[in-house]
Amino acid sequence: MSPLTAIIYTDSRVSLDSLRNAKNHSFLVEEIRKQVASLERREWRIKVSWVKAHAGTLGSEMADRLAKEAARCEGTGNMFTRIPKSTLYQEAREEPRHKWQREWTTSQKASATRQYFPRDQDRLRSKIKLTPKISAVLTGHGMTKAYLQRFHLSEEATCTCGNEYQTMDHILFQCANTSTQREDLASKQGTSHNQAQEGVSCVH
Numbered sequence: 044m045s046p047l048t049a050i051i052y053t054d055s056r057v058s059l060d061s062l063r064n065a066k067n068h069s070f071l072v073e074e075i076r077k078q079v080a081s082l083e084r085r086e087w088r089i090k091v092s093w094v095k096a097h098a099g100t101l102g103s104e105m106a107d108r109l110a111k112e113a114a115r116c117e118g119t120g121n122m123f124t125r126i127p128k129s130t131l132y133q134e135a136r137e138e139p140r141h142k143w144q145r146e147w148t149t150s151q152k153a154s155a156t157r158q159y160f161p162r163d164q165d166r167l168r169s170k171i172k173l174t175p176k177i178s179a180v181l182t183g184h185g186m187t188k189a190y191l192q193r194f195h196l197s198e199e200a201t202c203t204c205g206n207e208y209q210t211m212d213h214i215l216f217q218c219a220n221t222s223t224q225r226e227d228l229a230s231k232q233g234t235s236h237n238q239a240q241e242g243v244s245c246v247h
């Protein structure tokens with residue numbers, strides 16, 4: 044470690060993300076970059092790291108108190124008016140999504156859908172045209188033999204390929220009778236079916 048090393052701890056993930064985001068040119072972020080660059084020219088090495096908020100860290104609580112004092116001081120108003128609207132919009136847009144993701148991850152409901160979309164980004168990125176059949180698959184109500192047997196609409200759950208349990212995962216990832224469609228889909232997505240399978244199996 045360089046003898047002149049400073050580690051700045053922050054409990055603000057937004058600040059860390061903003062600093063790491065090369066496309067973020069907001070006033071305060073640019074100011075911090077300039078200060079860091081200036082210190083690095085003088086042989087300093089500056090690291091920024093995240094710390095849990097209000098975790099009894101002496102420095103963290105002191106910084107919190109100083110920030111509150113500074114916010115009350117006259118003359119600092121300029122700093123706040125120089126946060127660009129785009130940053131405020133971005134934070135306002137992201138907060139409900141983070142809240143939604145926390146609820147999605149901890150919810151006891153929709154476990155079938157969560158297997159396909161563990162994170163909200165996965166769903167937002169995928170361009171799926173929702174049809175009643177696709178919705179049925181994604182919500183765990185696809186009319187597989189296992190599903191029909193569960194509701195006593197079929198006596199057995201055997202797949203047409205001979206596998207004794209025809210679940211949706213079986214049809215999507217294992218069934219010999221759907222291998223052509225599976226390979227076709229995988230090649231269109233530019234991914235092997237093994238990768239696709241890993242993606243879903245890992246969340247089981």
Ligand SMILES: [Zn+2]
Pocket residue numbers: 202203204205206209213214217218219220
């Ligand atoms: Zn099968």
